[in-house]
Amino acid sequence: MTNLTLRQLRYFEALAHHGHFGRAAEACAISQPALSMQIKELEGSLGIMLFERRARQVWLTGFGEEFALRVGDILRSIDELDELTRASRDTLQGRLRIGVIPTIAPYLLPTLIGNLNQMNAGLDLHVRETLTPTLIQELAEGRLDTAIVALPVSEMSFSEVALFSENFVLIRPGADEGKPVPDRENLRDMRLLLLEEGHCFRDQALSFCNIQSVQQGLDASSLSTLVQMVGAGIGVTLLPEMAIAVETGSACVSVSRFASPQPSRTIGMIWRKTSPLAQQLLQISEVVRQSAVTLREQHNA
Amino acid sequence: MTNLTLRQLRYFEALAHHGHFGRAAEACAISQPALSMQIKELEGSLGIMLFERRARQVWLTGFGEEFALRVGDILRSIDELDELTRASRDTLQGRLRIGVIPTIAPYLLPTLIGNLNQMNAGLDLHVRETLTPTLIQELAEGRLDTAIVALPVSEMSFSEVALFSENFVLIRPGADEGKPVPDRENLRDMRLLLLEEGHCFRDQALSFCNIQSVQQGLDASSLSTLVQMVGAGIGVTLLPEMAIAVETGSACVSVSRFASPQPSRTIGMIWRKTSPLAQQLLQISEVVRQSAVTLREQHNA
DNA sequence: ATTAGTCATAAGAATAACTTATCATAATAA
């Protein structure tokens, strides 16, 4: 048993509906014998008659009626499966697990989530905020669908697309407002406050200053803390552009741009090359890019 | 679209479960390429990837998970369909529409319904009580599955089985108790009360008396009424054996058997020769026969 | 008695599904 087919169920439903082999067959776009055979096959494999055939009419047996009710439900479920598929084919639906580094997440996500939800009704967004190495591992293991990180990541098995680049600005105590902006050489002699080990932004800042490491045990766990420390006069720090609006609102600090070439980093999106979502992730990346643009415009306005 | 098959869904479920083409194929008792092809076919017809394939692992995409949930429900429904079928194959389940003539129904049905329900848990019994011509028509039109009537019905398109025969007894006013039992010739001269036109029992009674019709407009609509009329001294009547216990309980009437050969009729069951229920109806007829036997024994005890 | 309507059956053609053999790729081991 259990070799009944959806085809048989569809033919069965048609015959139950039309009560006439010829017309049911026509409705199924097949010949009458083809339908007769499938019905016969179905009844044979079930071991029960579904229809009573009489000279000029065909009707369901009692069992056939019960059967028809269930078959109707099943075929409707199959139809829904089709609808679900059609709805998901182009626009991404369902779960999307996205990882974001901590120096991007708090600033970009509010806008991004808003944009994604607006464009994509059926999206179930799971956000993971953690350091790049963890994101890379979880992405590789299939526990994330994509991640927003600083490029490059240089993983052979990942695709990456650049989204935007953001400059770094200098944050000094409020009292330093108006003082000349130091260049990278001078910066090395100032007390530069940094994020904890593991944050890519720490490495990017160090790299700009051409130093390998700093000795003092004052590393902060968030940009927000860094800015507070600068406000307290403990030292200076760098901030990615995107964080300025949020982080310097309340603290009394001075924000200065560096002379060209300004330090910067490139933010991009990565996913497994094998990911079947590649197509849609590329679309998503466009939304992310647009969210960053919107954010910047809001800031400048 | 819409040419996805149950086979594909079963293979899909197996692969989703095992996460491994080879083992899933083994579980489906097919070769690995066969499964690969069906999955590929499925994904192709859907237009979406269901699995992400990597070197040593295969997992569901987000859409695939949603898909799997629904597919699981559908396959379980199909399994239930099988169970329903297995349960219905031998013992009659579901709706059974049975017609019974009015001179049998009130006496036989209580016992019969009890027996059927006892033997047959899943039986949804619909009883129709009306005159033989109506029963025959509704049976022919497929609005009944079977009927219990007096034989013969002589319809070419019906099968009939005899169930039992029952004698007719004479019902006279209580005061006639002990008087000699008239034979059919004498009976013709007594005031014989009958059911309305259309009742087969009316014709059977007339036939026994060798008369075509009676003139008086005193026809009753039920045996119960007839007995009440006899009790009131209006005349005499005949009663089928099965009705005696119920109908003569309260009225003050005399019950007498005729001399051999006693008048009688044969009760049988009929159904369309084309009915797929034939097999089971034959079983049902055995239950009806047994119910009549039980009834008679109760009466004689 | 003949005709028309309807479903079943038969034979052969077209499709679909499967099997075995083989290839390609990537992770593991040497």
Add this chain to the structure above:
DNA sequence: TTATTATGATAAGTTATTCTTATGACTAAT
């Protein structure tokens, strides 16, 4: 690195299923 192993994809050919057309059988209506 290089060889090995595990695993899924592909190709070619076979088998099974499903379809079509032609025809038969039965029954109701003319």
